[in-house]
Amino acid sequence: MDYEVIVPDELENEFNKFVKKLDKNSQSRIEKEIDLLEKHGLSLPMPYSKKIDSTFWELRTTGRQKMRILYCFDKQKIFLLNWFIKKTKKLPLQELNTAHKRLHLTYHL
Numbered sequence: 001m002d003y004e005v006i007v008p009d010e011l012e013n014e015f016n017k018f019v020k021k022l023d024k025n026s027q028s029r030i031e032k033e034i035d036l037l038e039k040h041g042l043s044l045p046m047p048y049s050k051k052i053d054s055t056f057w058e059l060r061t062t063g064r065q066k067m068r069i070l071y072c073f074d075k076q077k078i079f080l081l082n083w084f085i086k087k088t089k090k091l092p093l094q095e096l097n098t099a100h101k102r103l104h105l106t107y108h109l
Contacts, residue, residue: 003039003077004076004078005034005037005038005078005080006079007080008079008081008102010106011080011081011106015080018083022065022067023064023065025063026061026063026064026065026067030069033061034059034069034080036048037049037059037071037078041073041078047060047062052091052096053096055072055100055103056071056072056081056096057071058070066086067085068083068084068095070082070083070095072099072103079103081099081103081106082095082098082099
């Protein structure tokens with residue numbers, strides 16, 4: 001079952017800038033991981049995806065640059081709401097808070 005991956009319009013420029021700043025290998029990995037997310041949705045297993053709270057999952061990429069994309073679901077739609085290069089072992093609370101704020105501002109929940 002295919003899912004639709006969406007970056008909200010108001011965040012699209014920021015997401016594109018983030019991806020363009022990455023090295024070519026990292027750009028390819030992000031594209032591959034998003035393709036996997038589109039194909040598998042909620043059933044995408046570790047090490048690619050991990051549920052982090054009642055609302056959000058993280059798309060996980062490894063390699064020289066460890067990137068995370070925080071996302072949530074609504075039926076067959078997946079909303080990418082925050083992205084960053086992971087520099088610490090634990091998910092920074094600030095990044096999770098940013099994803100929650102964006103969810104509420106974008107979708108008025």
